[in-house]
Amino acid sequence: MPPHAPDDAWFDLVPLAMLEFSEHGRVLRSNPATSALLGYTIPAGSNLSDLPQALQRLCGWDAPLTLLALGPEDPPLVNHVNQTRHAAPPVSLRSQVWAGSTLRDATPRRFLCAVTPQQPALAAAGAAAEAPRAPEAPVGIQIASDADAAPVPDQGLLLHELGTILESTPSGIAYFRNDTLVRCNRRFERMLGLTPGTMAGQSLQALLASDPRIDRVVTETASELMTSEQFESELEILIPGHPQRWYALLVRRIGTSIDPMEVIAVLSDITHIRTQQARLDSLDRDRNLMFSLSGVGIAFVRDGLIQSANSALAHLVGEDGTLVGRPWVSLYAQEADLLHDPETQSMLRSLGHWHGERALKVRHGGSLWTELSLRLVNPARPEEGFIASFVNVDARHLAEARLTLQADRTRAILDSVFVGIVTLDEQGIAWMNRSARRMFAGDLADFVGQPLSTVATSDLDHPFRLTDYLDELEDGQSHTFECQVMGRDGRIFWVVGNAVVTLAEDNARQITYALLDIDRRREAEAKTAETRTALQRIIEMAPMAIQVIDAHRLTLLQANQAAAAFINQPVSLATDKPPEKLYDADRARLLRDDMQLALDSGERLHREYSFQTRNGHQLWDVNLQPLASDGQSADQLLLVASDITEQRAAEQARLEAAITQREMLVKEVHHRIKNNLQGVAGLLQQIAARKPEVAGAISEVVGQVQAIAQVYGLQVGSGGPLKLKAVLDAIAQSVQRTFNRPIELSSVGTRTQDWQLPEAESIPIALCLNELLTNAHKHGPGPQHLRCQLKASDDGIEIDIHSPGQLPPDFSLDKVRGGVSGLGLVRALLPRRSARLTLTQEGAEVLTRICLQPPGIVLVAPPPEVSESAGQQIALWPQWSSDRPSTGTGPGHNTGVRH
DSSP: OOTTOTTHHHHHHOSSEEEEEETTSBEEEEOHHHHHHHSSOOOTTOBGGGSOHHHHHHTTTTSHHHHHTOOTTSOOEEEEEEEEETTEEEEEEEEEEEEOOOSSTTSOOEEEEEEEEEOHHHHHHHHHSOOOOOOOOOSSSOOOOTTTSOOOSOHHHHHHHHHHHHHHSSSEEEEEETTEEEEEOHHHHHHTTOOTTSSTTOBHHHHHTTOHHHHHHHHHHHHHHTTOSEEEEEEEEOOTTSOOEEEEEEEEEESSOOTTOEEEEEEEEOHHHHHHHHHHHHHHHHHHHHHHHOSSEEEEEETTEEEEEOHHHHHHHTOSSOOTTOBGGGGBSSOOOGGGOHHHHHHHHHHSEEEEEEEEEOTTSSEEEEEEEEEESOTTOGGGOEEEEEEEOHHHHHHHHHHHHHHHHHHHHHHHSSSEEEEEETTEEEEEOHHHHHHHTSOGGGTTTOOGGGGBOSOTTOTTTOOTHHHHOOTTOEEEEEEEEEOTTSOEEEEEEEEEEEEOTTSOEEEEEEEEEHHHHHHHHHHHHHHHHHHHHHHHHOSSEEEEEETTTOOEEEEOTTHHHHHTSOHHHHTTOOHHHHSOHHHHHHHHHHHHHHHHHTSOEEEEEEEEETTEEEEEEEEEEEEOOTTSOOSEEEEEEEEOHHHHHHHHHHHHHHHHHHHHHHHHHHHHHHHHHHHHHHHHHHHHHHOGGGHHHHHHHHHHHHHHHHHHHHHHSOSSSEEHHHHHHHHHHHHHHHHTOOEEEEEESSOTTTEEEOHHHHHHHHHHHHHHHHHHHHHSOSSOOEEEEEEEOSSOEEEEEEEEOOOOTTOOGGGOOOOSSHHHHHHHHSOTTTEEEEEEEETTEEEEEEEEOTTSSEEOOOOOOOSSOOOOOOOSSOOOOTTOOOSSSSTTOOOOOOO
């Protein structure tokens, strides 16, 4: 049963001896009637195993299996015990044990034992026969009715006591049977705003009509009691002329029967509790609202674990869920346990609170600086925990870190400059950068707290000693001076400096000196002047023409002596003049355009100029380079020119000599190839003479070799491509000598000598002509001469070969198969794009025509006519004719041996 159930008063006031215990044998409570009946007190919390055997038997604890098998709906367990008492006669006791139903599975089961004394006759009857079946016990702890127990002496007195109890109890109690209110105390009627003594015996409708809220609760109660034995609820009653009241309603069904349904209703006034609860809820709501809306993270910590925390703290650490149950130290970026920090513990114990700063660990990495305050809940008992509050100060830490970083960067920048920076406060030198330390030849520790005059010379008017002017300067104003400084190493040097007055963090005036070593600057200026002088000497001695030209007006600013040859006048007369005043019109226009192009592009421009000067034709290599600083336009233009006339002449001479040597070598190679081919043809003719069966085939091969040899023979005396007419003449003569058949050659047109064969087409065309003339000889027998005519025009050349003979009726060049001789070879060798072959029948003759067009042949212009002899041509090697006699057996054979 609940610890504050409304029927607790019944248990102590009822005159029936009752004892309640759990399934573990632990006594939960017992009323005074039990102690009076048994003669000894049973304290709550004691174990049945430690109590007398008679009581264990009455409770059924001597048979625990039977007791534990007892269910809430089972009849009570009945036991009889004869109890002896001190200085009193023994008494026969009868007990009934009911099992209570539990509302939750985890709650231990409870048992209620009711003990009544028996008269001797009843005791004997109970011992002889089994006790009659008692009504089933209700859910929870129930009280046995008078019908279940043995008659109690002096029932009138008992009823009087019970009536007194009912009327004096602060709870309203009513007994209902079906829809009729059988009995109730007057407290019940007053609590519902009814007239006392008017409701007993009336129908339930009279009660329901008094307030609709009572109707709703009764409806819910009736529905619930149909399925369970007990119903609890809260009821709000508003009585006219009285403040609003709240009651706790406990309704319990007696027995298991629902027809009739017997119900006991108990009303307990909980208005005070509800008022306090409302106040607590309001305070809790205000507290939660304050915690949730506050930007301060708050947590309650005990035993090193977070017991509760507001959403602001979870937001600070970036957590979506709750922080309850997490270790306290897990919030920190560094696992520092403040609870075991001696300093924190000492302050907490002495003052009850602690204040500091800690970095929290953010969920997705990083840290967050917070201002942390710890305060003990109970300073007398630190183990009860403490309250921690977190205020986000990360922005302040970040600003401080940035300021520190900015200060460090400023110091680093000042350390990297070449100007000495010295800061003085009231005590003397406070800080100096690396350049100042190097200038004074010492470390910072050697000068801290010292006056600046420690590095001054003995001059009494030294600016480092006279500092009165600093008091007259306003903040931000500066004073410039020059003086000599003596370092710790004894070196004396001149410096130029500025002194400025600024305010420190505490608004105190401080002085900052910026010192520049003039000796180093003078040394640098001297080196620069020396470098410029050396560069000027180099420019003057350079063999190239060097000019510096103004980028805006294109006038000559400076030039060396070698530039006089390019300008074609003395340099002294050419200064500050534009190109139009220095050169002729064409040359000036060309130079101006190129200068402007170089300036517009911003890149170096290379040109070669050919000029005609009074000294003759000159060739100049010129480079134009714009001179500009980074990110700015050019203000000057550098012109560097070199006279490469002699260099190019020497290169041309070397080139011509190489070309002449190559032509000589090519002619020698062609001559040797021709001789070798003629030697091969002679060998083939010897084989044909020894083997007549292959003479025909060898004769064709000899003709082809002779044609190739004729081409190489023509190339010996030629300095370039072969003339087509010369190739035709040579092939015709070779065929004529081979077959001893005359060939008449004729030419038509004025451009017969102007058409030439490219080197790649010479041998294929020669072989084709040889095959066509040979084919005309083979297929045109008889003593008649073969006729060959060359027709030249500006578009191309036609070569006609007339031979006696007759073509087959169905002759077609498309049917001719490829091969190594005859028309098949001709079709394979002729260029397809620039050559065309036709065979037609004209009377008793066959006309074979080859049409050649560019690019298979090339038309060259004839050389100009020369009235006088252009000179004598000298042959480097002896020349000979192609029909020189040879030792071979075949006609026209040449061994290729030179004399």
